[in-house]
Amino acid sequence: MGIQYNESKKIFHIQGKSVSYIFKADKYNNLIHLYYGKKIRNINDNVINTNKAKSWSIIPNEEDDQYALDSALLEYPTFGHVDLRSGALSIEQENGSRILNLKYDSHKIIKGKKGIEGLPATYADENEAETLEIALIDEVTNLLVVLNYTVFNDRNVITKSVQIINKGYQTLKVLNAQSCCVDYRNSDYELLQLSGAWARERQIVKRQLVQGIQSIGSARGTSSHVHNPFMALMSPDTTEENGEVFGFNLVYSGNFLGEVSVSEHNRTRVLMGINPLNFSWQLKPEERFQTPEVVMVYSNEGLGGMSSEYHSLYRENLMRGTWKEKQRPIVINNWEATYFDFTRESLEDIVKKASEIGVELFVLDDGWFGKRDDDTCSLGDWYVNTDKIEGGLEKLAKNVNNMDMDFGLWFEPEMISPDSDLYRNHSDWCLHVENRERVTCRYQLVLNLSKKEVCDYIIESVSKVLSSAPIKYVKWDMNRYLTDVMSMDLPRDRQMETSHRYMLGLYYIMEEIVTRHKDILFEGCSGGGGRFDPGILYYMPQIWTSDDSDAIERLKIQYSTSLVYPPVSMGSHVSSTPNHQVGRTTPLNTRGNVAMSGNFGYELDLTKYNDKQISEIKEQIDFYKENRQLIQYGDYYRLNNPFEENNGAWIFVSKDKTEAILFYTTILAEPNPVDQQVRCRGLNEEFNYKIDGLEGIFGGDELMNLGLTLPELKDFESVRFRIRKA
Numbered sequence: 059m060g061i062q063y064n065e066s067k068k069i070f071h072i073q074g075k076s077v078s079y080i081f082k083a084d085k086y087n088n089l090i091h092l093y094y095g096k097k098i099r100n101i102n103d104n105v106i107n108t109n110k111a112k113s114w115s116i117i118p119n120e121e122d123d124q125y126a127l128d129s130a131l132l133e134y135p136t137f138g139h140v141d142l143r144s145g146a147l148s149i150e151q152e153n154g155s156r157i158l159n160l161k162y163d164s165h166k167i168i169k170g171k172k173g174i175e176g177l178p179a180t181y182a183d184e185n186e187a188e189t190l191e192i193a194l195i196d197e198v199t200n201l202l203v204v205l206n207y208t209v210f211n212d213r214n215v216i217t218k219s220v221q222i223i224n225k226g227y228q229t230l231k232v233l234n235a236q237s238c239c240v241d242y243r244n245s246d247y248e249l250l251q252l253s254g255a256w257a258r259e260r261q262i263v264k265r266q267l268v269q270g271i272q273s274i275g276s277a278r279g280t281s282s283h284v285h286n287p288f289m290a291l292m293s294p295d296t297t298e299e300n301g302e303v304f305g306f307n308l309v310y311s312g313n314f315l316g317e318v319s320v321s322e323h324n325r326t327r328v329l330m331g332i333n334p335l336n337f338s339w340q341l342k343p344e345e346r347f348q349t350p351e352v353v354m355v356y357s358n359e360g361l362g363g364m365s366s367e368y369h370s371l372y373r374e375n376l377m378r379g380t381w382k383e384k385q386r387p388i389v390i391n392n393w394e395a396t397y398f399d400f401t402r403e404s405l406e407d408i409v410k411k412a413s414e415i416g417v418e419l420f421v422l423d424d425g426w427f428g429k430r431d432d433d434t435c436s437l438g439d440w441y442v443n444t445d446k447i448e449g450g451l452e453k454l455a456k457n458v459n460n461m462d463m464d465f466g467l468w469f470e471p472e473m474i475s476p477d478s479d480l481y482r483n484h485s486d487w488c489l490h491v492e493n494r495e496r497v498t499c500r501y502q503l504v505l506n507l508s509k510k511e512v513c514d515y516i517i518e519s520v521s522k523v524l525s526s527a528p529i530k531y532v533k534w535d536m537n538r539y540l541t542d543v544m545s546m547d548l549p550r551d552r553q554m555e556t557s558h559r560y561m562l563g564l565y566y567i568m569e570e571i572v573t574r575h576k577d578i579l580f581e582g583c584s585g586g587g588g589r590f591d592p593g594i595l596y597y598m599p600q601i602w603t604s605d606d607s608d609a610i611e612r613l614k615i616q617y618s619t620s621l622v623y624p625p626v627s628m629g630s631h632v633s634s635t636p637n638h639q640v641g642r643t644t645p646l647n648t649r650g651n652v653a654m655s656g657n658f659g660y661e662l663d664l665t666k667y668n669d670k671q672i673s674e675i676k677e678q679i680d681f682y683k684e685n686r687q688l689i690q691y692g693d694y695y696r697l698n699n700p701f702e703e704n705n706g707a708w709i710f711v712s713k714d715k716t717e718a719i720l721f722y723t724t725i726l727a728e729p730n731p732v733d734q735q736v737r738c739r740g741l742n743e744e745f746n747y748k749i750d751g752l753e754g755i756f757g758g759d760e761l762m763n764l765g766l767t768l769p770e771l772k773d774f775e776s777v778r779f780r781i782r783k784a
């Protein structure tokens with residue numbers, strides 16, 4: 059396990075739990091990729107020669123006319139010299155050329171994993187991982203490129219990132235610097251991506267690879283609702299439990315690109331990194347550029363195998379801080395209950411009801427600050443509106459505390475309303491192009507986080523509020539995409555740095571605020587799931603999954619989000635019916651079951667609920683509290699796929715396999731239905747189990763092979779089964 063280097067053959071073999079990744083520096087010091095897949099002991103590199111010239115090949119050296127790179131598997135290719143496929147790196151030089159010829163120079167193998175300055179990344183100590191740093195040099199420019207590979211010993215995870223260092227005398231411009239490139243020998247894969255839109259984020263989309271380029275990405279300033287920065291290649295007929303899967307997830311919350319290209323010889327190239335559209339970075343001598351990290355997961359146990367690797371990695375080696383392993387509270391949020399229309403008293407009425415039934419934290423959503431009674435004003439003015447909250451936040455928070463609940467608050471720190479004191483004082487603080495109309499979305503502009511003084515204003519103004527009252531939770535929202543991305547502080551030829559500088563500013567702010575307020579639980583949000591990515595999870599261990607709170611829509615959204623992200627990262631709440639996003643009416647029990655499969659909460663005006671409903675809600679809360687450790691930190695398995703079936707089913711299983719909860723929800727009922735069985739996963743075949751409410755003993759083998767017989771359910775009805783070792 060770890061990283062082996064065969065010095066005579068210059069072969070690097072990176073080995074994780076059951077994965078091998080192998081490449082070599084060849085006779086010309088070109089880095090040739092050899093293998094990525096199920097763990098093997100060794101490789102016979104004499105026979106693999108993907109660098110054999112083909113008709114019309116580009117021959118770098120006529121004396122060796124069988125040698126070519128334009129169809130070879132390459133570790134970190136550049137375009138235009140010896141390869142004409144999409145490159146991983148493009149650097150404009152002073153003479154206008156973008157040609158590079160990177161050659162292996164040296165390498166280092168170190169224990170553990172270094173942090174990436176200014177950017178979120180997975181972390182590991184010396185016993186958990188090994189890191190390989192490969193230095194490549196372009197002789198003409200003296201450009202040094204360091205490829206970092208970290209392998210986690212007990213996982214099937216390899217991370218990649220790249221540093222680009224100008225060791226020469228000219229000023230260079232990075233035009234494209236992908237974090238990761240993986241070349242495959244053939245194209246016999248399906249591409250899986252998580253794509254959608256606001257309120258239907260991260261829907262599963264699959265397509266067969268074909269010759270040409272297929273890509274996902276964002277140029278919206280956030281990772282976005284449209285495409286998650288994740289994609290996977292799957293062998294044909296991959297299922298939850300079988301098949302080879304290669305997952306790629308970028309630890310970055312801004313513009314990104316995920317590109318898969320298939321060449322004329324069916325070679326497949328995967329690239330992932332910052333989107334080169336609207337990007338460049340100036341590199342003066344001795345300056346360096348750091349790419350974000352890509353987390354690559356290998357599974358030969360289907361999509362389920364991939365997900366379990368991502369889940370445990372993100373819970374243990376990405377999330378940080380006080381709340382990393384702590385049980386997350388049950389919240390009530392007033393957004394869908396009141397929108398902007400509330401007073402301290404009306405909120406306290408809701409809190410009182412919530413407290414009586416065991417809710418643990420009240421979140422005051424949008425509308426508490428400045429003069430904000432609708433979404434047209436006040437973003438940036440982070441001081442309480444005492445007309446609405448008489449006595450201020452401190453009084454409200456204390457009253458909430460006196461009702462035995464904690465208090466949390468909504469912010470949208472990256473924004474500025476044109477109608478705000480902040481804008482009246484600093485109209486130049488937003489992203490804008492001089493002499494052009496400023497384009498608002500939801501009546502708001504975006505602060506220019508590439509400016510340090512703007513970041514510091516956010517840190518100080520948010521911190522001031524957080525210190526002014528006993529605040530235990532923050533919902534950090536971000537409600538528009540970035541347009542007119544320009545920073546008046548930068549010269550003309552550096553404007554394309556602004557988007558990435560915005561991200562560096564955002565991460566600086568988040569790091570500072572979460573460090574200063576260590577005990578606060580932060581939840582990320584961007585109009586729901588518009589920035590649901592590992593970059594945010596590094597700072598904030600949970601994210602509001604979607605503004606769509608309809609239980610049936612959530613079946614799909616939570617199913618597909620769980621491909622990569624663990625349930626403990628997903629905020630999910632019960633909301634009222636008819637649902638505000640889709641108008642659907644679903645049973646309270648179903649809404650409870652779906653919402654309690656993540657970080658549970660409510661968006662209800664409980665004062666409007668009758669005794670029967672309140673006691674049903676209390677029963678949900680009691681059940682969740684009893685089973686919270688299992689749901690938040692147990693192993694999660696998808697059972698039935700709501701994209702393909704007329705229901706959704708999933709199960710949480712404790713690490714020792716003695717406890718489990720299975721949830722099943724029908725979408726549309728069938729008349730005169732056939733029997734419905736659901737097969738469990740993750741149990742111990744040898745154990746015997748009891749199921750609350752059902753008679754007799756069930757073998758683990760029975761539950762996983764024959765499955766559990768379900769009652770006949772009507773439209774949108776749901777059941778849950780509490781399973782315990784007998």
Ligand code: GLA
Binds near residue numbers: 468605
């Ligand atoms: C976004 C969030 C919602 C709510 C509103 C408030 O849309 O996703 O949950 O906080 O903003 O304006």
